[in-house]
Amino acid sequence: MCLAIPAEVIEVLDEDVALMEIGGARKQVNISLVDDVSTGDYLLVHAGFAIEKVDEGEARKTMELLEELARLDEVP
Amino acid sequence: MKYLDDFRVPGAVRTLVRRIREQGGEHTFMEVCGTHTMAISRAGIRPMLEPSVDLISGPGCPVCVTSDRDIDTAIAVAKLPGVVLATFGDMMKVPGTEGSLADAVSEGARVRVVYSPLEALQMAREDRGAKVVFLGVGFETTAPTVAATMLQAREENIQNLFLLSFHKTVPPALRALGSLDEFSVDGFVLPGHVSAIIGSDAYTFIPDEFGIPCVITGFETTDILQAVSNLIRMRTEGPAVENEYSRAVRAGGNPKALSAMEIVFEPVDAEWRGLFVIPGSGLALKEDFRDFDAGAWQVELPERAISGCRCGEILCGRIKPPECPFFAGECTPESPVGPCMVSSEGTCASYYLYCQEEE
Ligand code: SF4
Numbered sequence: 001m002c003l004a005i006p007a008e009v010i011e012v013l014d015e016d017v018a019l020m021e022i023g024g025a026r027k028q029v030n031i032s033l034v035d036d037v038s039t040g041d042y043l044l045v046h047a048g049f050a051i052e053k054v055d056e057g058e059a060r061k062t063m064e065l066l067e068e069l070a071r072l073d074e075v076p
Numbered sequence: 077m078k079y080l081d082d083f084r085v086p087g088a089v090r091t092l093v094r095r096i097r098e099q100g101g102e103h104t105f106m107e108v109c110g111t112h113t114m115a116i117s118r119a120g121i122r123p124m125l126e127p128s129v130d131l132i133s134g135p136g137c138p139v140c141v142t143s144d145r146d147i148d149t150a151i152a153v154a155k156l157p158g159v160v161l162a163t164f165g166d167m168m169k170v171p172g173t174e175g176s177l178a179d180a181v182s183e184g185a186r187v188r189v190v191y192s193p194l195e196a197l198q199m200a201r202e203d204r205g206a207k208v209v210f211l212g213v214g215f216e217t218t219a220p221t222v223a224a225t226m227l228q229a230r231e232e233n234i235q236n237l238f239l240l241s242f243h244k245t246v247p248p249a250l251r252a253l254g255s256l257d258e259f260s261v262d263g264f265v266l267p268g269h270v271s272a273i274i275g276s277d278a279y280t281f282i283p284d285e286f287g288i289p290c291v292i293t294g295f296e297t298t299d300i301l302q303a304v305s306n307l308i309r310m311r312t313e314g315p316a317v318e319n320e321y322s323r324a325v326r327a328g329g330n331p332k333a334l335s336a337m338e339i340v341f342e343p344v345d346a347e348w349r350g351l352f353v354i355p356g357s358g359l360a361l362k363e364d365f366r367d368f369d370a371g372a373w374q375v376e377l378p379e380r381a382i383s384g385c386r387c388g389e390i391l392c393g394r395i396k397p398p399e400c401p402f403f404a405g406e407c408t409p410e411s412p413v414g415p416c417m418v419s420s421e422g423t424c425a426s427y428y429l430y431c432q433e434e435e
Contacts, residue, residue, distance in 0.1 A: 048192025
């Protein structure tokens, strides 16, 4: 039940509402719980609200770590 | 962002499993998040790690820990004249003493399934004659969304939206588990999205007071394996709280969400189904919001009955679902005896759906 889905901000409509792309559909999401939202941000969406921003730099670091681990798998 | 949701890297899974095997030893870790429970079962992570790591599921599904008394109250409120109860779909089939909300609907109660508390607010705006009651269930991930909805209702002076707050908070439950005499878990895999709200600092008491290491992690197989490997390492290096989900979790959490919760709710003692009353683990509406509190309404409740469901022992990690005599016989997702079989995140349901061949 605590599942939150990462989704991209298409347009900030007003202080409290953004249009977001969720699973191929565009939906209005309440952004009043997150600071400084702008177009292109990725937010975690739960129960109609954005609950936190996804940090792109940290996401990239995690991916790089995984790619590193995957390379270790190829070493015989 | 290409790094957003595709963290499935098969080679990394193999490396991590090999690393965990090389680390050796015997470990019992508890995941405290229904979404992790489901991810672990679905991806078949338990058999990958056998026999050295045993993963058990804690009280991580808010639906499963909602007490039968609270379900009875929700049903009684839904049956009051003029009331429309709005709830997340997961709650419909949870058995109370005399049936579920779904049964109440067949007896004439008005219950609407919603995806967001904002839909309940919209219902209240559109039908001023109805008393719309939102059934507030969920941990810290959900509670701020409900708090923000109540703040919005107050701002708009909507007087026909009410809340039954059965929200619960995770740290007091972990403290209660850690304090049990017979509790023998070597590490916690901590929830990603609860932690996005409360932050990693909220858990420092676990290594400090109980000497148990913790890792906050995400929901991909690699996230969970990484958490397991780090927990094993900390068993020798010393316990701490590590944050493997830094893409969404900060040390202090989300201050705006925390402050919405703080304005609307205050901690109260709450009963966790199958477990016991945990001090300060519930969220009740503050005095200021008493006019919105459907929990203060007078309703008649049936006398409590004992179902024989063993969810409580499952949630403390004492038994596994197949050890319950009802499992997969009398108790199935279609006809659940206990709450852990209702939500797809419940431990019994996730075993039923994905793990029966394992046993
Ligand atoms: S199998 Fe059913 S009755 Fe047994 S513990 Fe699980 S939910 Fe309860």
